Amino acid sequence: xxxxxxxCSRHSKYGIRNLMMYIILGSGVVFLLSLLPGGMxxxxxxxxxxxxxxxxxxxxxxxxxxxxxxxxxxxxITNLLFIxxxxxxxxxxxxxxxxxxxxxxxxxxxxxxxxxxxxxxxxLGVACSANYxxxxxxxxxxxxxxxxxxxxFMLIRVKIKYMAMITAGLLILFxxxxxxxxxxxxxxxxxxxxxFFFGTFKRMFIRNREVSSKIVxxxxxxxxxxxxxxxxxxxxxxxxxxxxxxxxxxxxxxxxSGYACFCSDHISDHEHLQA
Numbered sequence: 640x641x642x643x644x645x646x647c648s649r650h651s652k653y654g655i656r657n658l659m660m661y662i663i664l665g666s667g668v669v670f671l672l673s674l675l676p677g678g679m680x681x682x683x684x685x686x687x688x689x690x691x692x693x694x695x696x697x698x699x700x701x702x703x704x705x706x707x708x709x710x711x712x713x714x715x716i717t718n719l720l721f722i723x724x725x726x727x728x729x730x731x732x733x734x735x736x737x738x739x740x741x742x743x744x745x746x747x748x749x750x751x752x753x754x755x756x757x758x759x760x761x762x763l764g765v766a767c768s769a770n771y772x773x774x775x776x777x778x779x780x781x782x783x784x785x786x787x788x789x790x791x792f793m794l795i796r797v798k799i800k801y802m803a804m805i806t807a808g809l810l811i812l813f814x815x816x817x818x819x820x821x822x823x824x825x826x827x828x829x830x831x832x833x834x835f836f837f838g839t840f841k842r843m844f845i846r847n848r849e850v851s852s853k854i855v856x857x858x859x860x861x862x863x864x865x866x867x868x869x870x871x872x873x874x875x876x877x878x879x880x881x882x883x884x885x886x887x888x889x890x891x892x893x894x895x896s897g898y899a900c901f902c903s904d905h906i907s908d909h910e911h912l913q914a
Contacts (some may be wrong), residue, residue: 686698687701711725733745752828875900
């Protein structure tokens with residue numbers, strides 16, 4: 640547990656419990672109000688987006704309400720199905736992340752993304768919503784629980800890691816083909832994800848490098864053994880080799896110390912060798 644995790648554990652009462660539930664409920668209300676006729680719905684939604692110029696003119700509610708804007712609005716059966724699935728999905732992963740990290744840690748994660756989004760929006764002078772902040776939840780959940788399966792629109796069973804990969808690919812294409820300054824909004828909005836998982840990525844890189852190094856060392860030892868002894872593999876139980884008995888399969892036991900090799904007759908029932 641690092642210093643940040645210890646701090647959040649000791650001060651969990653300062654987080655907003657069930658934060659995602661409040662955001663989802665607010666988004667649902669905004670979606671319903673966006674259905675108002677005569678253009679009133681669109682006007683209502685536009686009054687909620689983060690706009691630094693309008694905030695300076697007194698519309699201070701935009702500092703908070705931009706986080707409640709749903710990813711889609713307007714009446715249609717497709718929109719109703721999409722918004723129902725989206726709100727349920729983000730509610731589910733938000734509560735899961737809060738349980739995994741703790742209340743304060745999740746609160747900091749979400750609001751750090753919101754603050755970064757608002758800051759870049761103010762600097763660049765463009766309006767923004769919370770769409771990319773919510774995407775950071777998807778990437779965080781997929782990183783922690785990559786094999787979690789969902790039924791996409793109640794029809795397609797898919798692992799969350801594949802959903803995150805497809806979303807990341809589409810996001811990269813959007814950034815690549817967007818003009819400045821609009822391309823900066825998704826980049827900055829996802830900084831919280833990279834900051835929170837920097838340690839995880841670092842550990843994964845170190846572990847993969849160690850595994851790669853062991854594979855290289857193993858291959859070198861096999862090649863050297865073949866050059867010096869005339870065979871690549873020898874069973875430590877019976878002494879048969881891949882040269883004397885080419886019909887046999889030879890495997891190495893991960894539970895034995897060193898590079899202990901066994902033929903197919905002894906790999907399953909041998910006693911593990913200890914250094």
